[in-house]
Structures are given as structure tokens and as C-alpha cells.
Amino acid sequence: MSENLYHRLRPLLADLFQLPADQISPASSPDTIESWDSMQHLNMVLALEQQFGIAFAPEEIEQLVNVELIADLLEEKLTLSGGPQ
Amino acid sequence: MSENLYHRLRPLLADLFQLPADQISPASSPDTIESWDSMQHLNMVLALEQQFGIAFAPEEIEQLVNVELIADLLEEKLTLSGGPQ
Amino acid sequence: MTSNQTRQWRVQAEEYLAEGRARQAHAMLSAWWHENQTLTGASYVLQMAQALRPHLELRPCKLRVLRSCTVEPALQLLRAGAFAGGIDLDASVCPFNAYAQEILDASSALYREKPDVIFLMVSTRVLAPGLWQGPSGSAAPDYARECAEVLASYRRWVETIRTRCNAALVLHTLEQPALPAAGILDMQGGGQTAAIRRINEGLAALASGTPDVYLLDYDALVARHGRTSWWDEGKWRSVRMPVRAEHIPTLANEWLRFLHPLRGRLAKVAVTDLDNTLWGGILGEDGLQALRSGPEGNGIDFWQYQQSLLRLQQRGILLAIASKNNPADALEALERHPGLLLRPNHFASIQAHWQEKSQSLRQIAEELNVGLDSLVFLDDNPVERQQVRLELPEVTVLEMPADPAGYATAVSNCPLFERLSVSPEDAQRTEYYVGQRERSQLERSSTSLEDFLHSLDQRVFLIPASTENIQRISQLTQKTNQFNLTTRRYSETEIRRLADSADHCVLTIRVVDRFGDNGLVGACVLALADGVCHVDTFLLSCRVIGRTVETAMLSAIAQYCRSSGISRLEGYFLPTRKNAPAADFYPKHGFTCVKEDAAGSLWRLDLETATPTCPPWIQVTQAEELALV
């Protein structure tokens, strides 16, 4: 997992799930974060698309089940698109 | 003048003015290139905007009077916009 | 705006919240939100809103969205934007794609919840797939029939909503496909895009022909940003979300444009700076000749900004100036610079001096007789903007872009400037303030208030509610904050019902004086039962406050009551943060207080023993058909 990306991701997810940043860890998931329901999951996907200028494929949306997986997929996409790091 | 940028610029201008690339030099200007008339100047401005993803201000368009100046202004814009190098 | 400044706003918002300075916290948060209109930003704003809400005066708004697609993420942004703009939004969606059932079922949640506003947003793709994708077989498509069916459905839905609730209804037009199925042949007529255009025109006619129904041209919104880039095929397939992530804030902002005028959270005055805002350059340093402004050349950004202000004036919004300059120099530049679109007589108030901007804004609010929360402040200088945010957190401070080319867009994107109707009164408002300046001169030259009132030569016309003025009466209830005894807001539909009801009477008044016609500037709603006339609503526009018009109105009402055998007048005074000017209305006119609680006080006047009389300097004329019962 890219540390750099994880550290950019943490405050965003903290805002999104209305939690202090220190309560977000790589293992955070819908099981550990109460407000992470399906509507908030969609909000998160769109928020990442907005803020990183990328797009997730329909099948990828279901795979983003914890913070580490999100950071990994994001890194992959940003490397591919040559987008902002 | 950025050498790197100059070397990207040369083949583009060669195509645009329908000349072999070795006839383009930093000093090339409407005085040395016959086909560089005012309409071709506009084509050049738009071609650079298309291919570098930047935009020239109205007052800048008149300043692009030789290849070296073009390379310089382009470099400035690309650095500012953080765009593709 | 640097991200440092942005971060600082967030820190400050949290600090002010901790200090209990809720309005300053709200101002900082609003500035931060302007630069962070994302879903994570919205979550943060809404978290802060939880703590701030109880300490702010927000305009409440209950919104229900009837939709055929997933709009929840846009709604999240709308909630945050509404909070930043001073609206306390209770927004929710009706069950997915069940809009027709919600409308047609008289016992549905839609009607139980009594929303203020309903959005009806249906995707072309869902409602008319044949029009969206073109023919699916070899048979020629019957676009005319599809058109008629779609419009018949909408007509049924609108009529049903209109008979069952008072909410304002915002119809969304159907979006066009990016490329019609038949290619350029479609443009030659009779095709798919012509059919969708016909439906949208039908929707426009339906909206303008039905009270409190409005049109949101969703297709034009999509077109503004590009039909190919707006639609998100992947998200549509997976979660039925039709809008690409980057455009969701745009949709939310378009919705805000409707909520502000519908709930009366509006800017009445646009206050602009001069140097590097209204014109390019600094008058005191560069001199009049060097100032940049004009329809061509290097002053065009400022010309376009002035044009955007002129457009506000055409909607009835007053313009004012707050500038740090020598007054005479500023006035000379405004009068003599050849490239200005706006001149001194475009401005209802000009504050050019060396006091703080916050002070100028206070004076403008006082001079124009509006609340500070009716001002929008436009200034290129971030320091001035920050000063105003902290000193006058009620004022809306627009974040102006660094490049003047963006000024006009910043103005036209501010939802507080939107209007859904403009009355003749609105369009003449600036003229009124020119008259007002002359009135003030008369007032200064009069030896006493009575002299002044006599010389004004006022005539007051009492006019019953009718088709011609219902819109204005509704507008008066929406917008009047100061001289307003009960501050009850009524939609056009509600006013119409009250006017049609046998036991209610709805009146408006026109005031004409020697300087001109002030238009329809007052309204009252009376409920009549058991020999009592209950004053439900009694209000006067700030234009005529302090001119004893309210006494004339009251005396006319009393006279009618007596002639109709009504012996008692009663009414509440419900205090708000704004309506202090009306607080002594009842006691001053001899009413006695019969009840008082946290919400307000109830007042009574026995018409058999007391008679409010009309001031001798006002002549009251009643329309003949006026009858209370």
C-alpha cells in the first residue's frame, strides 16, 4: 500500500464518515465504521472520483471494501492515468 | 530556451508550414518562412493550444513572432499549469 | 484562493464554534465550503452544522425529491450548500422510481410530510426509452404518440399534486441524447430530438399555467456542461446514478438556485467595491484615464461584470457601492469614465469614503431599509472580505476569483440573486430609491415630521386580492421581515385559497405620493368568525415604514368591521430577530394584551369603545367591490 496515498486518503475519509482521522486505519471497513452504509459507500466512490479525477468501473465499486484496498486501487488508477500524485 | 520543448516544437511547425524539419530554427519567423502569414499564424496558435492543452491570452498571440519566443512562452505556460512536459 | 487560506477558514470555523461565536463560525465555514464543494466537504459541513444550527437563524425548508434515478449524493451537497447559504434544509427522496405512486396515492408520505418544495426529476431514459434510444426495430417510430403520452402523464401528476398540497413544485425538463439515433437526418425534422423538445415545451406551458409550479431546464443544465460528459454510463448501469461525479456539485447548485427564491432567502442588494472590481486599476493611484472598463479591449472583464450587475437590477435587486476612495473622485469617475456601463443613478446607495467596509455596509442597510442578511458583498480584496465576514457575519460575502474574467460568472452563479417572478414593482425599485433620496431631502427641509407627512401628499388604495396581484401578495409575505406582525409566509396557491375562502379576507395596498407610485407595498389577511376579526397577517414593505400608512390601513379595516357588524379586532404579534419596527403597533393603537407566551403575544381591540382613526395627511380610497363578509 502506498503510504503517501494513504495519508491523503485518511482526512478525506475522516470527513466523509464524520470521524476523527485517527479512527481511520488501513483495515477500516463497513464492519468497523458504523456510518459506512451503502449510500455512504456510493458517496465515497463519487468523492474519490471527484477529488482524484478518476473513474471506477461498475465492477470495481464493489471491491472497495476496506481502506487498504481503496488505496491500492487508487494508486493503480493514478499510475495508469498519469494523473496527479 | 528549453531544448526539450524546442525539439518537440520543430516537427509540429515543420508539418504546419509544410517544410522539412531542418528548415525550422529558433530564429524562424514570418520573415524567414513564406507560408507563415496571418491565417497560418492563427492556425499555429490553435495547433499549440490543441497539442499542449494550454490557452494563449489575446495579447500573447501577437508576441509569438519567432520560434524561440514561442518555445519560451510555451515553457512558461506548461510550468505554470503543471501540464504535460 | 490558496489552499492555506482555505485551511485557515476551517480552523477558524472550529475555533469560533468553540468560542460560541456561531455566526462567525458559519461565515468561515461558508467561505471554506465555497472552495470545497465535494462530497467529503459536504460531510464536514453537515457535521459542523449539527453543532451550529441551534445558534443560527436559518430559513427552514422541507424538500421532497420525486425521482427516477439515484440523486442522494447530489442531495448531500445540496444540504451543505443550503446550510452555507442560510437555509435549514430537511431534504429526502421518495422511494426509488416510485414517483408516480407517491403522487397518485393520496395517503403517501409525500402528502403526510407537508413539504415546502417538491422536485420532480425523471430521466428521459426511464420515462421515454423510445425517445432516448430511438427506434428499436424496423418499424417507424411513433414519436407523436409517445410525446402525447408523456405530456398526459405529467399533466395528471401536476394536477394531482396541485389539488393535494401547497408545496411549490419544480418540474425538471427531459434531457436530450448526445447523438440522435438517426444522425443528422434527425435534425431535418420530425425526429427524436424534436419530440423531446416538444415535451419540454409542454412542461414549460404546464408550469407557467399552474400556480406555484416552476420549470428547471435540466436539459439546458446538461447542455451547459456537455451532453457527452454529463451522463455517466458506468454509474447508470451499476447504481442508476446518471450524473458524472464532477458534475454533481453543479446539479446541487442548480437546485439551490430554486430553493433560495422559493424560501425567500434572497439578496436584495448587491454591494460592489470599485477599484479592481467595478473597474480595472486603482483610481487614487492610476487616475481616471487609466481605469480599464469597456465593451472591447482590456476592460471587457469589468464591462461584463457590470453587465452581470445590471442583470441583477433588472430582477429588482438594488445595487450599491462600498469603496475606499475620495467621495468626489469616485463620483467623478462613475460619471465621466467613457467605458462604464453603470453610472451613479444605477446605484441606490454610494458609500465612497475611508471608513471600514463593514461600516459602509451597515450604512447601506440602514439607508435602503433592509436587513444586513439581504446584502451580498463583492470585493476583489480578500482582506476586506475577511474583515466583513468577521464584523458582519450576516452579510453574504462572495469569494471573487483572482482573475476578473470570472467576476461575472461568480455573480451569475450566486443563488441568492435568483428570482422566480419579477413584478413591475421589482423592476422599478431603483427608480423608487431615486425618489426616496428626494423624499429624504424634503424630510430634512421640513420643520416637523407632521409637516413632512403633510407635504408627502400620500394616497392609500385598499385593493382586494385578485388574479392580478396574488403573485405580489405572496411575494410580500415571503420577503417582508421588518414591519410584519406574524411573518407568515404564503405561496401563491395558499393566498388564492385564502382569498377564495368565505371566512377570510385578503387585502393589499398601493401607496402613491408626490414623488410617484410606490406600488403594492402592504398586505393583510383577516380571518372572520363569530363577530371577531382575527388579523392573521399584517405587513408593510420597508419602503413606506414610518409614514403612518399602517394607521391608515388599520382605520380602514376597523371601519369595515363595524359596518359589517364585527365588534372585535384581534391579532398576534410574533417577534422575530427582524420585526422590532412592528413591536409597538398594537399597543400604540390602543389594543390590550390578553395573552403572552414564548412565541408571542395576543392583542385585542373592542371596536365598540375604541376607534382607530386615519391620520389627516393620508387619504384612503377603497375599491368598491371590497367587502369583508
Next chain:
Amino acid sequence: MTSNQTRQWRVQAEEYLAEGRARQAHAMLSAWWHENQTLTGASYVLQMAQALRPHLELRPCKLRVLRSCTVEPALQLLRAGAFAGGIDLDASVCPFNAYAQEILDASSALYREKPDVIFLMVSTRVLAPGLWQGPSGSAAPDYARECAEVLASYRRWVETIRTRCNAALVLHTLEQPALPAAGILDMQGGGQTAAIRRINEGLAALASGTPDVYLLDYDALVARHGRTSWWDEGKWRSVRMPVRAEHIPTLANEWLRFLHPLRGRLAKVAVTDLDNTLWGGILGEDGLQALRSGPEGNGIDFWQYQQSLLRLQQRGILLAIASKNNPADALEALERHPGLLLRPNHFASIQAHWQEKSQSLRQIAEELNVGLDSLVFLDDNPVERQQVRLELPEVTVLEMPADPAGYATAVSNCPLFERLSVSPEDAQRTEYYVGQRERSQLERSSTSLEDFLHSLDQRVFLIPASTENIQRISQLTQKTNQFNLTTRRYSETEIRRLADSADHCVLTIRVVDRFGDNGLVGACVLALADGVCHVDTFLLSCRVIGRTVETAMLSAIAQYCRSSGISRLEGYFLPTRKNAPAADFYPKHGFTCVKEDAAGSLWRLDLETATPTCPPWIQVTQAEELALV
């Protein structure tokens, strides 16, 4: 497409040019252009075009652009795109913003130069500044009057052009501003955008009511890409160029969509591959069950691609398959896969076997009786595409995107598939080919050609030109290449004039046989003077070639001539690269050659000594009102 491949195309184009293989060089250059649609790319293509032009058969087109703004850069791209697509474009602009003078001055260059096509492209901003920017003062704008004035101007311009020249005229609609001056109030009706919409509807009515006038919905083009991003305020101010650099190729491509149908440079057949093109997956490896195609889920890209092909068929374009597969397996998959939109009977020809794609394309052209340059080849495999480009440079090979999600867009953006009119014949074309397969079976089972022709039971109807068929007659002159004695192309206006002229006669024919109605499949134009009937145009659609219909037509004409006292038939045969099938028409029917030069030969038949007779297996019926003189 990698930039390596792109570079290679350029190298190859130059190598083939040096080797004198002009058509291969053109195919490589076209592929390169598809990936390099920029202004520098256009300059390069046009430089190559200088050397290639003399060695290619291009469709000539003379275009004049009447414009209120700078369009020259877009025209440069149009020239390159036209050359890549097989059109030899002579394009120029009329003097800047002098469109009205050019139209109204009968002696202007516009009329002297006799263009084939005229574009009339006027900016809203220039023609109707009040509608573009909204009211500029406090007076209420009179949109209805502006609307009427704009439409009256257009009406005058169109009428004048129509009386003075035969060129096809393409009107551009007026674009809408991104944000109306009145904000959301404008959407509530009666505003600026409604006025522009009304003008555009007026233009649509004007175009559809006037022959050879077409509508380019410029506003829809702008909306497709975003009204805010399309307009370039900076370039407008400095050089009056209204389109942002990145969108100029889009405008040029939209123009190409019109030039192709207007000049008859059209695709008649779309030939598609199967594996990973029509469906996802490889039939031979993955098996039928694993193939991806369907209206939902992971096969939707292929479903949408099939939908784009179906849309072509609705315009009269035939579909065909060229696939490397076992024939029985391919047919089984086409018939039985549950998620396919297209089935075997959607395809006029199915070539599924293991021969080279170029061979399949040759067979399709032969089977469907069209030229190779009427084929467009759609294949996901770049190697196959390259093979076809080199073997059959006449075939248009579309560069398919790597992601199947882009297939449908690639099809709908190809200008060879555009049509400006679709006749009932076009829409039934596929059905005809099903009938044709049955005819072939009959032919194979017949013992002799005469047997076959007898059993076909043909009836030929001669029909004079009239309002109902003028469009089809014009289309036949535009599209018929093989059995066409003179290959003269006529617009609808020209056909109408010829039909109305006292010394001309325009006829069309309908052929019905036992397998159905073949529709209007032939036309001739006769000039009558001094006892001589000169055959100006005589053509038969490839649908009925080889069935002696031409002899029946000729005998009917001869019979009429004699009954009208005309004693001599005369006509040119003008050879082209395509019309060999008609080369022996005159000698076979007893005409003698009286003149011959580089352009062609003149043939004569003396009706007093010779009588062409109708074949016994054809019954000719003449419409009663038919009279030659």
C-alpha cells in the same frame, strides 16, 4: 492505438507514395489522420494530398462558407478530413461577416463560382446581440420582435439563394448562451432562450420546406460538448474565432457529416467482424455460452454496438459479416445466443469461414452488387484492419477503439453513414436482399437464363417525375455508379427544374416481381429538340441489373418517341471506373457510334429503321399521364 503504430502509418504512406501506390498511400494516410486530427496533422495531410490527388478517384466538392466569424482553421481540418474520406474538397470562405451582401448581390463571387454546397453559419452574438446578452437597459426586451426580424432575414436569404443557384444549402442553427441573463426566471417562459429556440424551429421549418436546404443543429453540437467549454471568449475578442481550439476538430467532423451525403460519398454496407466486435469473447475458444452480449451487465458495450448497427440499417445501410469462424458455429451463435440484438436476417451477407478478410469483403461487394468503396469494415483486430487497408485500399477501414465501450460511438461518428433523406426503398433494403437470396436459389434451379427470367414474372412501371418521387430520382442519380450511362448527379432542385421544363422529360421506374416490390430502381432524363430525343441520363439500380429491365425501358421510350413524331434517339456513354456494366448497352441495342473522344462516345439509333422490342418475359405498364412532349 500506440503512437508507434501511428508513426508507422505515416512512414508507410510516404513509402507507398514513393512507390507510386497511391491508393495504399491514401489508406495509410487516412488511418494516420484518424489519430492526428489537429491543425498540424491537417497541414501534413494536405501536403501529401497535393502529390496523391492526381492518382486517386475522389468525389469533387466545391464548398463556400458564408460566415459571421473566423472559421478558417476549422476549414483546414475539414479539407484534410474530406481528403481522408475520399472527397476532393475545394473550400473557401466568403468575405468576413459579409454574408448578407454575398447573398443579395446577384453578381457576387458566391454565384459566379457555382458551389455544390453552401454553409450559412451566423453567430447568435453577431446576428441577434440582444438575444445573446439579454436586455442592455432597463426597458423590457421585445424578444418577439427580434425573433420575427431574424426569421424574416433568414427567409429572404434562403429564397434568394434558392432562386439564384442549385447548391445545397446548410443552415446552422443559432447557439444558446450558457446562462440566460435573467437566470432561472428565463426558464419560466417568454425569455431569451425561448426566443432563440423559436428562431431555430423557424429555421428547421424553412429548411424542410425548401428543396435542397438542410439544417445543421449547431446549438445541439455546442450542447453535446458543453456551452461553457465550447465558446472561447479570448479568441472571440482577438480574432473573432468563437470555438475553443480543442473543439475545432469536432466542428470539422460535423461538417463532414453533411458533405458525405450531399456529395454521395457514402457507405452502403457496414461489414462487421464477430469475435470481440459484435460480441465479447471468441466463439471458437470460449464457446457460445461464454459470449458477452446483452442489454444489461457485462455485454452491454456489444449490445450498444449492435444498436448502432441497427440504426444504420434503419437508414438503408446494409449489414454484413466478415468473420474467421466455422460457418455453422457462427450461424448457430447468431441464431441462438440469448443476448444478441442482431440475428441472421439482419445481415444481407454473412461471410464466416477461414479466408482472408479482404477476400470476404470482395465476396460481399459482389454478392450485394456494390463497389468496394461502398464498404466500411469494422474489426477489433488491428492486424486484420491493416491487411484490408493494403489489399483493398478502396474499402473504408474504421479505427476501432481498444475499449469496446467506444465501438458504438466510433460507428455513429463515421460521416459515411450519415443520410439526409431516407426513402421507403432505403428502409426496406434488407428485406429486398432476403428476396434476392430467394431469387438466387430460383436462378440456380432454373435450367436456362430465359427460364429464370420468365419465372421471375417481372412487371415494369414507367412513372413520370412528380413531387412524390423527385427525392428518390435525385438519390438514384447521386448513388448509382454501375449501370449508369452518363453518371450525371442531380440535386432535387435540378430534377424539379428538368421535370418542369417543356423540352425535357424525367422518368422513373418501379419493378415488381414474384418475390416482391423492388421499389423505384431506375431513372432517365430525356432532352427533346428538333425531332431528336437525347438521352441525358439513363440508369438502373444494381438491384435489377442483369434482368433485361433496361431493354424494357428502352423499348417503352422508343415507342413513345415514335408516337410523338420523334425519329432519332441519341445518347452518350461516359465511361467511369465503375460503369463497365453499362458499356455495351448502346451497341447491344443496335445503336451506332457517331463520335468518340477521351470523355466518351456518342451513339445514335434511327427509329424509322430500327425498333427495340420489349423482352417477352417483362410486362411494361405506363402511367396514363405520361407524355414525352
